[in-house]
Amino acid sequence: MASEPRHTPAMRQYHRFKEQHPGCVLFFRMGDFYEMFHDDAQLAHKVLGVALTQRTEGVPMAGVPYHAVENYLRRMIEAGHRVAVCDQVEDAAQAKGVVERDVTRVVTPGTLTDEALLDEGRENPLAAIAFLGEQEVALAWAELSTGDFQLARLDADAARDELARLGATELLYCETATGDVPPRVAALAAATGCAMTARPAWQMRADEAAEVLRRQFGVAHLAGFGFDDDDPALAPAGAIVHYLLETQATRRAFDNPDAPATADPKSEIRNPKSLPHLRPPRRFTRSAHLVIDQTSLRSLEVERTLRSGNIEGSLLGVFRGCMTAMGKRRLRQWLCYPLSEREAIERRQRVVEALVGDSRFLDELRAALDGVQDVQRIAGRLAVRRALPRDLVALGRSAGQVGAVEHLLAERPSVVGYHERAAKLVEALDKLAGRIGEACVDDPPAHLRDGGLIRDGYDAELDESRGLQQDSHAWLARYQKQLAEATGISPLKVGYNRVFGYYIELTATNRAKAPADWTRKQTLKNAERYITAELKDYEQKVLSAETRGVAREQALFAGLCELARQQSEALHAFGELVAELDVLACFARRAVRGRYVKPAVVDEPVLDVRGGRHPVLDEMLGDRFVPNDVALGTEAAEGTGGASLALITGPNMAGKSTYIRQAALITLLAHTGSFVPADAATVGLCDRIFTRIGAADELHTGQSTFMVEMTETANICHHATERSLVILDEIGRGTSTLDGLALAWALAEQLAAQRPRCLFATHYHELTALAERLPGIVNLNVTVREWQDQIVFLHRIVPGAADRSYGIHVAKLAGLPASVVARADELLSQLAVSHEQAPPPPSPPTVAGEADNGEAHKQRQREQMSLFTEYVPHPVVEELRGIDINSLTPLQAFDALRRLRERVEGMGKVAGKVAGEAV
DSSP states (O other): OTTOTTSOHHHHHHHHHHHHSTTEEEEEEETTEEEEEHHHHHHHHHHHOOOOEEEETTEEEEEEEGGGHHHHHHHHHHTTOEEEEEEEOSOTTTOSSSOOEEEEEEEOTTOOOSGGGSOTTSOOOEEEEEEOSSSEEEEEEEETTTTEEEEEEEEHHHHHHHHHHHTOSEEEEEOOTTOOOOHHHHHHHHHHTOEEEEEOGGGGSHHHHHHHHHHHHTOSOSGGGTOOTTOGGGHHHHHHHHHHHHHTTOHHHHHOTTOOOOSOHHHHHHSOOOOTTOOOOEEOOGGGBOEEOHHHHHHTTSSSOTTTOOSTTSHHHHTOOOSSHHHHHHHHHHHHSOBOOHHHHHHHHHHHHHHHHOHHHHHHHHHHHHTOOOHHHHHHHHHTTOOOHHHHHHHHHHHTTHHHHHHHHTTOGGGHHHHHHHHTTHHHHHHHHHHHHHHBOSSOOSOSTTOOOBOTTSOHHHHHHHHHHHTHHHHHHHHHHHHHHHHOOTTOEEEEETTTEEEEEEEGGGGGGOOTTOEEEEEOSSEEEEEOHHHHHHHHHHHHHHHHHHHHHHHHHHHHHHHHHTTHHHHHHHHHHHHHHHHHHHHHHHHHHHTOBOOEEESSSOEEEEEEOOHHHHHHHGGGSOOEEEEESOTTSTTTTTOSEEEEEOOTTSSHHHHHHHHHHHHHHHHHTOOBSSSEEEEEOOSEEEEEOSOOOBGGGTBOHHHHHHHHHHHHHHHOOTTOEEEEESTTTTSOHHHHHHHHHHHHHHHHHHOOEEEEEOSOGGGGGHHHHSTTEEEEEEEEEEETTEEEEEEEEEESOOSOOOHHHHHHHTTOOHHHHHHHHHHHHHHOOOOOOOOOOOOOOOSTTOTTHHHHHHHHHHHSOOSSOSOOOOHHHHHHHTOOGGGOOHHHHHHHHHHHHHHHHHHHHHHHHHHHHHO
């Protein structure tokens, strides 16, 4: 198609690049616009809303201004498209024929570096996966904007959870012979929402991966990074390096690592170095972190709320207050990857404790961090040659803060480790900051097209060029005066415009007075414009000075960028230091404002929280929030007797879900090193937090709500250990009452045997009998008060089982029509069957004050029919049994018989009516 004679040279270029980048929207630079043609133009019109025109008959065209391209790129990426950016790599004024162009980058969801395209509070990982068997996968991920690179070998079931915790935006996989997406990859992408990109099979070979990694990092073997060169788990890491090199247009430099660097920005675009900021892959160890799977992250609303998907109202939203973008990203990472080792947790706690106890230290540290920009991502943009003047100046200012941070941390035992790290960076970063500050103005321009970045007096060559430009006004004034005196034409004017350059302008009435050696340049309606040899020479001198000045600034800028690139390791280390201190200061600030306490982290499997509060609701409600205790696995906790499983009963809206969620969130926060919202807390180390909360389906995988619930429950049964925390809410409600109760009962028995710490909220009151039958189970309930046919939720969790569900009362509060509520109440009284179940085998009371639970148990059985009794005595039969026939007269016996018959007939009519309505 590109060879057809009807295509112009530029369009032949376009088609060649389009063929080289299938599956990408091609942004083709033509002058001041990036143009798109054919199907790409139609797509741009639909996605970006830009006008659709025609280049020639039948060739749709759409374009976006080059100076606003980042905004349009972001919108294209958010819409799920990949974009190849084709730039002019030759000055159009010097081009002979068509301007030379090249694809300088391919923008994909996982390879973003520009500030406008990224969320400062989230990482943007590119992931790759290789299946090593049915039950094992290799997973690698890299953050191009910061250079972080990790590799893990995981069970197949864990891959989805890790992709969700990472927040991966793009997933590379091995292409198939048919071009179809493998079902396992499609399932992962659908569950995590990341884009999928197929890669050639040869890039996923272990030997090729080892080779590309050795070349990228300049080593003879990978043992120094902790990997064998023939490790099949290297395959996805190699695929990531290949992909990054290709999308960042660094393949030429990688193939020729000895190619010299150049200060010419256009040459740098065409021949950049190979990802110098990408660090060698680190092995990720899942056991070093408390594992929170995708379901639990969502259910506990760690990052976003379930209903609206907003950060506001989530756990992450509560801890807003980090001063730097790096801190915001690290906060999210710590909340999604809590620690599982007590020593590491306590190291963080000591810093938070010191900051909480010294408000001046906390305020000064936050003030020092406030002056630090996103040095990690700026260093990343420098590495891929996409840094702007403002990036360089921000980097210089931020590097200059290292001394203030180091001084602030000095002589404080709680932060001695951080002080040592800062002290190692002071010399290198202070020197870099000084060079940048000396060279660059305080208020840099957005780009270098017209210069304006370098200070006057910094460079003699640049000053000379600027002097010519600045003196031009004075020279032109002198020249205009000289011409007026020589010709006697006082109204003549010497001017300049970008189209015609310098000129001498005479009015129409004076045109006849123009000297013969003046050359006419332009005729206007009422004026004539001329040029002289002297003016022409000066014009060339001034204009060349401007060009030389801009070129010199670009060269100086490139030199400063190279100087900064040489300190990439120090900049990354400074970014890591700032991120950690920022999060710890955020924890301390939250602890002070929210009255949080330092939890005791122990090795024993216990959870003992006194006056615990839900972090989000505590912030929203303040003193109106009702605190509650949680006690599992500890003999000292009143009401548990060392129980590992608590069954929580009570009406909807009373606070059961809040109670179990706050226990999980307190546990999570304790493992991050944060203080927790409670009066006191002892938290045993956990290996995993499991949740089964809420109702959701996955229609895209053909799974109903109940199937999803059972799948998640099965995962808990298979993986929960004595060190796990399990949070269950209303298991079994997605099926029939009998099925649901049977499943919930069996699950409670299973978890009581496995002995994870478990909070089990349920409306199946029959389950409360388990506390009397099995060790390790305790009943809790949410207190409610009835008043004038209304209920008041007290939100207090107390020992014992609830006697009613109050469902009709809750429906009334929800605004259900009064007629519906009245009818439901009528049916409830008609359908309720009073009975008394034979008590289970007796066992001694395990909770203080529980010895009188027998009467409460009988009342509960009278209020709600048990589904586990072998038979249900009929009330008429029971009344008949209670009649002493020996003491009745014949007339009394007849009256009793008639009354019993009327009751039986009345019950039959009610049952028939209800059955008919159900049909």
